[in-house]
Ligand SMILES: *[C@@H]1O[C@H](CO)[C@@H](O)[C@H](O)[C@H]1NC(C)=O
C-alpha cells in the first residue's frame with residue numbers, strides 16, 4: 512500500500528476539478544450564512560403547528576434505525592476521548608480515592624452490598640449522574656437503562672410522564688431486562704485496558720466523565736437489541752413462538768443474524784475510527800495558486816487525502832503503526848469492540864427479549880454471564 516502515490520494521484524485529479532457546489536452557489540458555503548439569518552430563526556418565538564412535535568413523533572422504528580448509525584459516532588468519539596487519559600486504575604477501585612462519601616440523593620440500600628460504605632470514584636460519579644438524570648425522566652425512556660437502578664430514588668418532582676409509543680411489549684420482565692452489569696464489567700476489564708495507556712495522570716474527574724459517556728453510549732446501543740427484536744417478532748410472531756416453545760435459542764439466533772449487515776457495521780466502525788480525531792492535512796498538500804475557487808478545491812483535496820490515509824490506516828496492521836497512535840484508538844481495537852462485545856451482546860439481548868416476549872425464560876447459555884465465558888480478551892483480526 513502506497514499512501515504517497517494515492518495522494519499524488521488524488522491531488523493531480525483534484526487540481527483539474529472545480530467543485531460547483533462551492534464555487535457557484537455562495538449560499539452553500541458555510542461562511543456565507545449571514546448572522547441575521549441565524550438570529551431570526553432562534554429569537555422569533557411564534558410557532559406554527561408544524562414546529563412542535565411529540566415524544567411519539569420522535570421515537571419510532573424508523574428513527575431508531577437512523578439512531579443506530581449515529582450511535583457509532585457517539586461511541587467512537589467517547590472511546591477516543593477516554594483514550595486521552597491514562598488508565599488511572601485507582602478510579603475503579605472501591606475506596607481507591609477515599610473521602611468521596613455518597614452522591615446526594617442516592618438511595619442507600621441496606622442489602623449487605625455497599626449499603627453506604629466506600630464507592631469507587633467512577634461509581635460515585637455514575638450514581639450521582641444517574642440520580643440527577645433520573646429527575647428529568649431519563650430512565651423512563653425505553654431507550655435508557657441505568658447502571659444502578661437500585662440507587663435511584665423514586666421521582667417526586669412534578670414533571671409529567673412522557674407519552675411513549677408502544678415500541679416494546681410492556682411487561683415487567685422485558686422492562687427489567689438490563690445487561691448493564693455485564694457491560695460494566697467488560698468495559699472495565701477489556702475496553703479500558705485496550706484503549707488507555709497504562710499508568711496514572713491524576714485526571715480522575717475527566718477520566719470518569721469520559722467513562723460515563725462511553726458506558727452510556729454502549730448501553731444504549733446494546734439495548735437497542737430490544738427494539739430490533741420486537742420489530743422482528745412482530746413480523747413473524749408464530750415463527751418465533753414455535754422456536755421458543757421448542758427451546759431452540761440457536762434457531763432464534765439464526766433468524767436474527769444477518770452476516771452481511773454485521774460485516775458492514777464492522778467495516779464502518781473501523782473506517783470511522785481511522786478517520787476521527789485526525790488533524791486536517793491542509794499542509795500536506797501542494798499549495799493551489801489562485802483565488803477562492805482554488806482554496807475550495809484545496810479543502811476538498813485535503814479532505815479526500817485524509818480519507819485515503821484513514822482508509823489505508825484502517826486496513827493496515829496495528830503493529831506497523833503503533834507509534835502513530837498517540838491519543839488515538841487503534842481502528843482494529845474499535846472493530847474488535849464491535850465484533851466481540853457490541854454485536855454479540857446486542858444479539859444475546861435480542862434472544863433473551865424474544866424468549867421473554869414468548870413467555871419463557873431464556874436458556875441458561877444465553878444469559879448475560881455467557882459473555883464472561885465468550886470474551887476474555889479483545890483480539891484484533893488481521894486484515895492483510
Ligand atoms: C416572527 O415571525 C412571524 C412569521 O414569520 C412574523 O409574523 C412575526 O412578525 C415575527 N415576529 C418577530 C418578533 O420577529
Ligand SMILES: *[C@@H]1O[C@H](CO)[C@@H](O)[C@H](O)[C@H]1NC(C)=O
Nearest residue numbers: 557558559560561562563564
Ligand atoms: C409549541 O410549544 C410551545 C412550548 O410549549 C407553546 O408555547 C406553543 O404554543 C406551541 N405551539 C403550537 C402551535 O402548539
